Amino acid sequence: DAGITQSPRHKVTETGTPVTLRCHQTENHRYMYWYRQDPGHGLRLIHYSYGVKDTDKGEVSDGYSVSRSKTEDFLLTLESATSSQTSVYFCASGLGSYNEQFFGPGTRLTVL
Amino acid sequence: EDQVTQSPEALRLQEGESSSLNCSYTVSGLRGLFWYRQDPGKGPEFLFTLYSAGEEKEKERLKATLTKKESFLHITAPKPEDSATYLCALGVNFGNEKLTFGTGTRLTIIP
Numbered sequence: 001d002a003g004i005t006q007s008p009r010h011k012v013t014e015t016g017t018p019v020t021l022r023c024h025q026t027e028n029h030r031y032m033y034w035y036r037q038d039p040g041h042g043l044r045l046i047h048y049s050y051g052v053k054d055t056d057k058g059e060v061s062d063g064y065s066v067s068r069s070k071t072e073d074f075l076l077t078l079e080s081a082t083s084s085q086t087s088v089y090f091c092a093s094g095l096g097s098y099n100e101q102f103f104g105p106g107t108r109l110t111v112l
Numbered sequence: 113e114d115q116v117t118q119s120p121e122a123l124r125l126q127e128g129e130s131s132s133l134n135c136s137y138t139v140s141g142l143r144g145l146f147w148y149r150q151d152p153g154k155g156p157e158f159l160f161t162l163y164s165a166g167e168e169k170e171k172e173r174l175k176a177t178l179t180k181k182e183s184f185l186h187i188t189a190p191k192p193e194d195s196a197t198y199l200c201a202l203g204v205n206f207g208n209e210k211l212t213f214g215t216g217t218r219l220t221i222i223p
Contacts, residue, residue, distance in 0.1 A: 004155075035213075042199070042214060043156070043199070043201075045211075048210060058210070092155075096203075096209040098143045098163075099203075100161055103155030103157070106153075106154070
């Protein structure tokens with residue numbers, strides 16, 4: 001199995017506070033992705049990275065920012081959390097759209 | 113616009129009762145079609161990649177097939193441990209490296 005970890009695994013926060021989620025992979029994959037998963041919507045791409053310091057927006061990027069300073073780490077930041085950002089967040093890594101992505105265990109975020 | 117639709121949304125089968133899950137798609141340039149299994153509270157787990165129409169892949173009780181418009185995940189003589197949500201995803205030839213996911217089929221196998 002690809003080595004992808006996420007931290008924290010669970011977080012409860014209040015509206016308006018900043019939140020950072022961390023993803024770490026040990027596969028030396030070039031591409032990394034952040035998704036959110038909500039009932040009825042499936043997995044939706046927030047942001048992705050195609051190399052160190054190279055990132056691009058996904059379909060639901062408003063209110064989120066990302067950073068990738070090392071190949072193995074990809075951070076997702078909610079600058080000012082809102083209740084609509086309550087969700088399960090998954091990180092994934094891979095070698096591009098010809099190849100499968102490998103997913104982390106997820107972070108359950110609750111914004112009160 | 114690339115689209116992927118999975119059906120049915122949910123499926124309940126008796127143990128040993130074979131069936132198929134459908135993933136239909138419209139895409140301008142398909143790089144690959146991917147099947148994943150997701151258990152409650154966990155991240156999706158990769159199952160198969162299919163690249164061209166006519167291709168088939170098998171793993172234990174699962175077989176994935178691909179045509180130019182859809183993919184099927186056939187489940188033969190399922191067991192309760194096959195209960196999960198099955199997701200399909202498209203890799204498309206748009207110059208980016210993203211996957212587009214369907215909303216999944218929730219499969220329940222009743223002992």
